[in-house]
Amino acid sequence: MERKHARIRKFNRIRNSVIVFLVIILIVTCSVFGRYIYYQAREAYFTSKAFYFTSDLLTLDNATYQYENWGGVDTYEINFDLYSYENTLLRLDYDLEYQLSCETPDTDKVTLRYQ
Helix, strand or coil: CHHHHHHHHHHHHHHHHHHHHHHHHHHHHHHHHHHHHHHHHHHHHHCCCCCCCEECCCCCCCCCCCCCCCCCCCCCCCCCCEECECCCCCECCCCCCCCCCEECCCCCCCCCEEC
């Protein structure tokens, strides 16, 4: 009878050890997976998209250009190119939205500023 109880105690001890081991493995796996999900979500929200913007006329140092033969009343066409790539390998995979505004600060409408 005592041998039977010894076997049952040994079986219970092994079963409890296996359960504890599986719980520890589950906790470690969940923490590692949770950390992976956290860093992936953080990277997706906090890193910026690739952004390339160049132009043949627009600059960061507010370069000014002078155009002649504008009467101040009629429409005068100003052409410039916008590029959404750094080189042939680095280009945007989404549409680049932009706004252009013009104003005439002088009442004689001879001067024009654009942003």
